[in-house]
Amino acid sequence: MNFRRDTVKTYLITGGAGFIGSNYVSRLIKRGDRVIVFDNLSRDGSRRNVEWLREQYGHDSFQLVIDDVRKPEKLTMLANEADVMVHLAAQVAVTTSVTHPRDDFEVNALGTFNALEAARASKKKPVFLYASTNKVYGGMEDVKVRETATRYEYVDYPQGISEEMPLDFHSPYGCSKGCGDQYVRDYARIYGVKTVVFRQSCIYGPRQFGVEDQGWVAWFVIAAAAGRKMTIYGDGKQVRDLLFVDDLLDAYDLAVANIKTAAGKVYNVGGGSENVLSVWEEFAPILEKHVGHPLHVERSNWRPGDQRIYVSDIRKAREELGWSPKINVEDGIQKLQDWVRNNIHLFQ
Ligand SMILES: NC(=O)c1ccc[n+]([C@@H]2O[C@H](COP(=O)([O-])OP(=O)(O)OC[C@H]3O[C@@H](n4cnc5c(N)ncnc54)[C@H](O)[C@@H]3O)[C@@H](O)[C@H]2O)c1
Numbered sequence: 001m002n003f004r005r006d007t008v009k010t011y012l013i014t015g016g017a018g019f020i021g022s023n024y025v026s027r028l029i030k031r032g033d034r035v036i037v038f039d040n041l042s043r044d045g046s047r048r049n050v051e052w053l054r055e056q057y058g059h060d061s062f063q064l065v066i067d068d069v070r071k072p073e074k075l076t077m078l079a080n081e082a083d084v085m086v087h088l089a090a091q092v093a094v095t096t097s098v099t100h101p102r103d104d105f106e107v108n109a110l111g112t113f114n115a116l117e118a119a120r121a122s123k124k125k126p127v128f129l130y131a132s133t134n135k136v137y138g139g140m141e142d143v144k145v146r147e148t149a150t151r152y153e154y155v156d157y158p159q160g161i162s163e164e165m166p167l168d169f170h171s172p173y174g175c176s177k178g179c180g181d182q183y184v185r186d187y188a189r190i191y192g193v194k195t196v197v198f199r200q201s202c203i204y205g206p207r208q209f210g211v212e213d214q215g216w217v218a219w220f221v222i223a224a225a226a227g228r229k230m231t232i233y234g235d236g237k238q239v240r241d242l243l244f245v246d247d248l249l250d251a252y253d254l255a256v257a258n259i260k261t262a263a264g265k266v267y268n269v270g271g272g273s274e275n276v277l278s279v280w281e282e283f284a285p286i287l288e289k290h291v292g293h294p295l296h297v298e299r300s301n302w303r304p305g306d307q308r309i310y311v312s313d314i315r316k317a318r319e320e321l322g323w324s325p326k327i328n329v330e331d332g333i334q335k336l337q338d339w340v341r342n343n344i345h346l347f348q
Pocket of ligand 1: 014015016017018019020021038040041042043087088092111131132134177200203215
């Protein structure tokens, strides 16, 4: 997607060396914006993403600041240069949040507070985009679900879950990201900071160093290609809507371009009802076609809080921002598989 701009913008991206961040940095450099990446490089793969960006665009194509969102000083200083802050840095795994709840709280809740305070203090009054999660809606145990041969389906929500669904933070990750979500929304009301919350569903694509605990689409593609052991928790019929990373970045760009409409708003962004897949029963045939042989998986019990189905209702983002996903699941997974195949040495 091309956006006509009169001037170069400076983007400060926390977590800019991660999966979503490095894809955004690449897009912004390509179109001539100035980028500051703020990342502590704690995620496996983040250093590789930095190396890749430097190989692609040159060592000085962006500014890298290795620091932690738990510390406000440098963040506050850098926010003074930013037209847009994109807050992606996070502790991203539910499982880790359960074993290390304090770390999770400090990175996600306090880190988001620090980023918001930096935006509030900035003379440039930056737009502030926040990567929230569908986990803020919790397990939705009351939502009626039916089972088919390969998947679960909503009985009463054919278009998926809208922003009107009551919040129900569940797991330390749900609580810490949800805390950030509500702070970000409120800073628009109380202080007039131009914030936008994106409640993201499952995002996938190249440069995603998926592991069993986070980034499951990439994890299965990597594990299948590299011959690693795979475990399915639950019956494999769990359904998710999948959003290719470029489509998510289009939503970010549209929010910045339409900030008068988007400021203070919350948007559910995911593949929506047209881009759904069950995590094993429907994904396995796609993977097996790719690797050319049947895959062996181990089966294990359901993980606590695992939703049988989550599909985003994306009509609000479509109506207000003119956004819709362009890349279907089949094409998106092919792009991810191509990236894994071309970089298989990283995973062996
Ligand atoms: N990928 C998804 O499917 C998905 C879905 C919903 C929400 N999200 C949210 O989107 C954001 C980005 O996710 P991602 O998939 O790119 O994750 P990622 O792990 O690839 O990227 C996160 C980045 O943040 C950095 N980071 C972690 N702790 C930090 C700290 N204390 N200070 C500074 N940097 C730190 C990591 O090194 C990493 O580069 C996260 O906030 C995540 O909660 C992602």
